[in-house]
Amino acid sequence: MENPKIGTLEVITGSMFSGKSEELIRRLRRAKFAKQKVVTFKHSVDNRYGENGVFSHRKESIFAYPVKDVAEMEKIMDENIDAEIIGIDEVQFFGDEIVDFCKKYVNFGKRVIVAGLDLSFRAEPYEPVPELMAIADEVDKLHAICTVCGKPAYASQRLLDGKPAYYEDPLMMVGTSENYEARCKRHFIINHRNEKKAKIYFFVGTEINVGKKFVEEMYIKNLAKHENIKSETIILSGNILNCEKNAIKNLRKKVEEKISKNDFLFVRITGGILLPIEKNYTILDFMCELRKDSEVVIVSKNKKGALNQILVMADLIKKSDLNLREIVYKKTSNNNEIEENQIIEKISKLAGIGYRMI
Template sequence: MINNQKIYMFLKNSDNVGKLEVICGSMFSGKSEELIRRLRRESFTKQNVLIFKHSIDKRYGENGIFSHNQESIEAFPVSNVLEMENIISKHPDVEVIGIDEVQFFGKEVIEFCNKYVNIGKRVVVAGLDLDFKAEPFYPMPELLTYADSITKLKAICMVCGKEAYASQRLINGNPAFKDDPIVMVGASENYEARCRRHHIVRDRNDKRAKIYFLFGTDINAGKEEVEKFISNKNPNAKTKTISIFKNEESVIDLRNSIEKSSHECDILFIRIIKSPLIPIEGDYSIIDLMSEYRKLSSVILISRNRRGMINEVLISHETIRKADLNLEDIYFTPSENPENPINIDNIEKIIKTKAIII
């Protein structure tokens, strides 16, 4: 006896052609969860569904697709397209094909997907569109060009909470190097979702200096004293200092000077002499220049150690925070009135940054 549900689904879909649906995004964006949701829905409507996952992915189990929040659905673990073909040959009535971690299957999966879409199957795939270097993860770019529908999912940056851009690979807690192998499956201890600001890929051949922007609450905050303090902590490091005044250099000259100096020393101090909000050239301010180097630099906030400086410290901290710069430490230098120091404990609680007194 013919199932009435099958008759209904046949009549409903008899005029439809195949379809390729691509779900992509960074790790922790919910790709597997969305794939599971769609395939489970088709199973509920009595569609014949076959689901595959790459056998390299064994993070939560071998015989299923598992999301990071522990949603799951049964799947065949396979290592290549040929294995998928062999399984499909035993299920000629398949109507929907699902593939998780499609980026691991190589270029052959493109022909595979097109083949079954062209004979009327619905193919739903999920995978990374960018690798850990934030470069296109082949074959996903080509699958996206063939897709009938694309769902781009976004995770949350695990550093700042903003919308994530790519997957950050961490080796022993440090960003991976760009010449590391592309494929290295891991869970949260190996990868994080990161925004453009916080996604970092290291280069073993990059010998540029550590850059410190010295940001003072006023012109006499004690930048030179802080330079000496940091230099004494790194006695074997070669240091160099650049001072930035408003309207005294073009932006291009400043960039060239920073680039050149960063290859001539181990630690490069860049003193901000005037307010970072004052334009250098046109509407381009010192804070804009600092933002260009946010991935390569840290900001050190410097203030004299006296109680009357608390407002200047908080305003300067808020300027740095709003510009999304990397504030490393706050240094308090000796003041002319040592009997009336700033309340360090209160400052650290408010701005959640380590304070150092010199």
């Protein structure tokens, strides 16, 4: 520290498994090597890896006082008045009182370093860390890796019996890999109990009159086997010349309404996914808005001319981070059809998705 009389607050935050504790330990160890006096706290509720020690998930440890609240921290500070550095792990367990504690010791000239979660399992700001971030001199937001796709994670996904926890489920449990996973925004899921939310299937074709409606009816027939399942269909087409005003706004409203009333919503896309709906905003852009609750079905014919179309479509869908469900080939009656299953299988492998021939 340049001026030892002026204290600082450093906040290390991010989702679970982002390496916050490791980073805290790294900073505290450096201070110890520099012969500075360090006092470290952890919450006594957090004894994932034993009674003492701030323990990171990699099991690198440093001695920490297990305390249950700020009052206990103050007692330990009374015995360590010459401490230069204060480290606090899992700071979110200490509630709002920790903010005044940090301010006080920063004013006394200490370097205070805290690590903790900034978001709850609902991905909402989780006090006191957001307030500490605001008054901090330095904030580092670390990122874990999404367990589904490997991209930088955003929040901690709570899983109960392997399924995403609901918004209404009680707030906080100390995390283990069985209960929590780091997830990116796309793969983070939080639903409300009692809220109906239809699953969306987009049907896209590789050419005109390819049989999307037929495939959609097949899906509906399949659902009819189950009781009380409600579904609806909308047809979505692009507008090249005559753009309706507020087309996107109206479409969003319509889809939202249908999602809240059905178990499944089928969206049959006519005319190609790169056509605009309003201004330069395309059907694909709109599909991406719904990517978390939707899957895409490519409908094609088993004829040779369609193979490249399928690969281009599958590639575009994947690069747009949409979920590709399957490719359905509708048999043609002309003699230009692909006879060899080998070709179709190879194409599916290249597209990285399963297929059906109907």
